[in-house]
Amino acid sequence: MGPVKTVAGRGLPLIIDDIDTDRIVPARFLRCVTFDGIGKFAFYDERYYSDGTPKNFPMNEPVYEGASVILAGKNFGCGSSREHAPQSLRRAGFNAVIAESFAEIFFGNSLTIGLVCATMPGSAIAEISNGLKENTESEIILSVDACTVEFRGKKYPFRIPETARNALINGSYDLLAELLRNNKKVTEAAKMLPY
Amino acid sequence: MPKTLYQKVWEKHSVARLENGQTQLFIGAHLLHEVTSPQAFALLREMGRNVAYPERTFAVCDHIIPTGLIKRPLKDDLAEEMLCALENNTRKENITFFSPDKSYGVIHIVMPEHGIIRPGMTIACGDSHTATHGAFGAVAFGIGTSQVRDVLATQTVGVSPLKTRRILINGNLSKGVAAKDVILKVISVLGVNGGIGYAYEFDGPVIRSMSMEERMTICNMAIEGGARVGYINPDETTFAYLKGLPYSPQGDEWHKQLTYWKSIATDSGAEFDDEVTFDVTELKPIVTWGITPAMALPVDGKIPIPESALEKEAVEYMKVKPGASVLGTKIDVVFIGSCTNGRIEDLRAAAAVVNGRRIAPNIRTLVVPGSVQVKNMAEKEGLDRVFKEAGFDWREPGCSMCLAMNDDKLKGDELSVSTSNRNFKGRQGSATGRTALASPVTAAASALEGAIADPRKYI
Incomplete structure (x- = not known):
């Protein structure tokens, strides 16, 4: 897991608010002790009827096959804390989500595995998403460094907390090594606690 | 400061x-x-x-x-x-x-x-x-x-620190209106994403007079309003609850800890990034009609005309008609339990509604105590008999049909009145299953009528 400075890939428009983690990966697929293989369950019930026939859902459209950047509305990833959600997106080939806002736990879980969550105004997301429909082959290019999204020659600014941006650029989004380095301070803090 | x-x-x-x-x-x-x-x-x-x-x-x-x-x-x-x-x-x-x-x-x-x-x-x-x-x-x-x-x-x-929003709950709760209704109201007003970036501090006379069980219901659903953290300042109710529990401090240690507990409550004059006040005196029992916990209505309300893409999707998924009354909507399942409403007080409240009555024919009901301790307490009080005599299925503890990772699942597009916390699409184990969130008394009353019901007439 190295630095994540740029993400480039074709887009998948899922322009709706409050896409919850049960939609991203239904609970029955959490019956597992490893994340291996969870990629195939991403948006499973949005993609298939119970008899397995495909639904009318962007991920099923051939033009969006191989897309790696999700475009969504407000509060993406709301609901449960299941890291299975970003893990399934990651393993299904997505490297970034652009949304109007993100649920907090989802955002943190995504950052830890280097999945970029970029916040943009709805109007800009709508513009890109409309452009996508005509130009599904055009790449969306996110520069984490510059905080810009580039699509068909036009640049849009995006927002990301400075802490997350630094972590992605430096490749330090997996915090464990640093947490372990502070071991002495942790011991002291534990001793100081009144309980 | x-x-x-x-x-x-x-x-x-x-x-x-x-x-x-x-x-x-x-x-x-x-x-x-x-x-x-x-x-x-x-x-x-x-x-x-x-x-x-x-x-x-x-x-x-x-x-x-x-x-x-x-x-x-x-x-x-x-x-x-x-x-x-x-x-x-x-x-x-x-x-x-x-x-x-x-x-x-x-x-x-x-x-x-x-x-x-x-x-x-x-x-x-x-x-x-x-x-x-x-x-x-x-x-x-x-x-x-x-x-x-x-x-x-x-x-x-x-982690990064959150901003704080104080949510004051003023007024008096009417009979048949529960902590669950209060938090559903808060979420429906502030939105499922209103709490992003915030810790919610709940306070005000209604919160202060709530039991620990009710407070847990409130804080449990802070996350459904987008707030990763929800809390209530500790007070005598908190300390009385903790006294004598297996892991609670004892003797001198109790007094030492008590000093700490008192010291961490919010100081008067502390500043919040935001403050919102609700008066719940007129609040009615709430049920959800859609696919997020904010899509909620008073039990005697009518399905709104959908505006956003999500609301349109909700109307279609839930098979509801804009303008139709929620009250009287036929249901298939009632689930009483979960980390939101699976505590002893929840079971007592629901049992009081069903006591001496019978559930409607052709519905499935599950009462799932939140823990072995809750189950034992309920059985000692005879609540299990009250539920069983009314026709309810009295189960062993677990998360159960809140998210249906075990065998307790909706089938097809069954509509369930659930005391749990999420009415997301597919949440209760069927990709087309439908959930109406409600309080334990509303769920109990709905079981009696086989339809979404107003609990106030049974109380």
């Missing part, structure tokens, strides 16, 4: 500032369940490390556990594998495990009833409803599996 509880607890538990600017926060108690921990233990083992503070780590198996009699191996191989993983991991690491042959139940019910959750603590768990424990004046939040690994390895986690 006057401070909020959130600020005080944060400062007490801050270990270091991380290179990315986040805070390394010490976790007073780490709670584990079988769904979000096995991968974390595997990662820990790959690194050749052990759990840093096993005495601050507590586990229970709740999501996949059957609510019939438990026979090992479990019928579902995948569930058995998850339970075995938790048993092995906790045994190897000397972690307290409330096993299915002992005092188990839903993690957010078991831990408080043992006195593991106390004021001024930081609590983390790989579960979004960890917010529940804020009811004790703890700062409690859900984390993902990678962070579960971090806490196992270091008892710390990297």
